[in-house]
Amino acid sequence: MGGIPAMAERTLLRAVLDQRGWASWPVFEMHFADAARRVAERTAAAPMSISQATFKRWLSGERDPRSLAGVVLEEMLGVETELLFRPAPAHDVVLPRPLGLSERAAALALDARWGNSLLFPTSPAAGVDGSWRMDGLGLFDGTSVAVQAYEGTALTDELVGIGPDDYPHLRSFVRPLRPALVLAALRAPAGTGLYAMDAAHVRRQLTLDRPVDVLPIPAAYRLDDLTYGLTWALTNLDDGLCADDAALRVGAADLDTQLVRPLTAVARAALPGLSSVGAMWLGSRHCARHAVRRMPEESDALAFWHRECRGEESAARLFFRHDVLREGLRRTTGETVAAYCVPAAAVKDSPTFERLLLFASIALTESYGVPTWVCAEPEYSQVDEFLLVPGQRAVVGNWLRTPDVCQVDVTDRKAALRTYEDAVDHARARSVATGATTGVRLRALADHLDLDWSWVTRRARELSEYGLADMLRPRSRLLTLSQVDRVLAFLGKLDSDV
Structure with a gap:
């Protein structure tokens, strides 16, 4: 039978x-x-x-x-x-609604615009089980973040929204406690482009005791060179620091025991397995603590020479918590100045989003009322990073472009002081960012970096009105958004017609 x-x-x-x-x-x-x-x-x-x-x-x-x-x-x-046509998983299946052609095109355009970006590599259809890979440019290790795109609707000139039809999958996507981004893709002719929001913020918005009819996303969070640069930098820094958290705690404690020594070089081989980002943080932290320890309690003047000439390098100044400048300002009764060297070759070799990060880090220094000079002669890009107390001492702390995690020193020899003073004087005399006011200097710097000054100040103003906390959320205790929010607010208040 x-x-x-x-x-x-x-x-x-x-x-x-x-x-x-x-x-x-x-x-x-x-x-x-x-x-x-x-x-x-x-x-x-x-x-x-x-x-x-x-x-x-x-x-x-x-x-x-x-x-x-x-x-x-x-x-x-x-x-x-x-x-x-394969067997369905045993758990409930919640899939997103498929994106239309124009929304898919907006997602795929990211990879064409930014060569180190690979969006949705795990699926042939944008919007399904996506991840966003963002490679480093030489210093970052590279990372990826979970991402999901949904059809967006233009609510007002300042807001786009994701409707309730997408909530079943949206709730499923943001439930896991992992770093993730939610993207809204506008359908033409209402607009084009992608708008990003951190999954943790979306999760709070969709709580059952406080539901929203339409999930709002500020139009200021549109992905462009500025927001991509910030997302790229923070995501790479955050993942590297989280991965190395235990090792960094031990490494920082070990390095603190060496602060009593005026001369130290920490070999990279002494910290096996540490990521490039972890080494960035550990080296920059030790240099900062070394400088603060040897900074006089009171001085008539200070000069800072920074070694960053690319945005990937300057991301540390934007997002790491340790900061020498504010301590220097607290202890100085007279003039405090800062100097950089950004050769034309570094500008040419850097994509726009990276140049925007460098610009933001220099503008952050200006936001504290510190005049900043930027020379362009390539030979000055190899000058040690230092803090100069004119006529007294120079405190050296290199963590960029060295074979070691960091190299620190302090000197009061007149010949050495003269060398460092000459570098600052050269930057002052040959600065590409000249002007009597902050706005004039930064506009000249934007020209040197081939950035659109009016666009930069407008985008900074738009982002500063909302802050970055809902778009980007660092998990590492070692990172902060406060410095980026500060510089965005500062730039947003500058007159674009300067």
């Missing part, structure tokens, strides 16, 4: 259609026809259709779609056909 045939295993297709309420033939046929029309518009082929019998065979898992039918099904559901 023939037995009763076993019930067919539930496929992912059936699970997805059940979840969306599309498992009945009339509803399925309507959505399939819409998807077929979109595919036909792209391929110049005639829209295809299927029979109810074929639909039933698909639901039972007896037949896989072939050729164009599979393309239409992928367009309709945003999932590879091969995956749809």
Whole structure:
């Protein structure tokens, strides 16, 4: 006797259609026809259709779609056909609604715009199980962050929104306590582009005791060179520091015991397994503590020489918590100045988003009322990073472009002091950022860095009105957004017509 045939295993297709309420033939046929029309518009082929019998065979898992039918099904559901006819997972299946063509194009455009960006590498359909890889440019280790894109709606000139139809998947996506970004993609003609928000903020917004009808995202959070640069830098720093947290705690304690020594060089080999970002933090922290320890309690003048000439290097000054400048200002009764060397070759080799980070770090120094000079002669890019107390001592602390984690020293020899004083005097005399006021100096610097001054000040003003906390959220205790928020507010208040 023939037995009763076993019930067919539930496929992912059936699970997805059940979840969306599309498992009945009339509803399925309507959505399939819409998807077929979109595919036909792209391929110049005639829209295809299927029979109810074929639909039933698909639901039972007896037949896989072939050729164009599979393309239409992928367009309709945003999932590879091969995956749809595999067994559904045992847990509840919650998939996002598929993005339209213009929204997908906005996502894919990121990779064309920023060469170190790879968005949605794990799926052929943007918006499904996505991750965003952001490689370093020589100093960062490179990292990736979970990301999910949803169709966005323009609410006002200042807000875009993600509607409640996407909430089931949105809640599922932001529930895990991992670093993640939510993206809203506007559909033309309402607009184009992607708008980002940190998943932790979205999770708070969607709490059951305080639901929102439409999840609002500030239009200021649009991904462009400025916001991408900040996202790239913070994500790389955050992941590196979190990965090295225990090692950094031990390493920092060990280095603190060496602060009594005026001359120290910490070899990279002494800290095996430490990430490049971890070494950045440890080296810059030791240099900062070394400088503060040897800074006079009161001085008539101070000069800072910074070695950063690229945005990847200056990210430390924007996001790390340790800071020598404010301590120097507290102890100085007279003039405090700062100097950099940014050769033309460094400008040419840096993408716009990286130059914006360098510009922001220099503007941060100016925001404290410290005149900052920037020379461009390449030979000065190799000058040690130092803190100069004119006529008394120079405190040296290198952590960039050295084979070691850091190298520190202090000298009061007149010949050495003369060398450091000459470097500061040269930067003052040959600065590409000249002017009697902060605004004039920074505008000249923007020109040197090939940045649009009016655009920079406008975008800084837009971002400062909301702050970055809802867009980016560091997990590491060693990072802060306060310095970036400060410089954005500062730049936003400068007259773009300076």
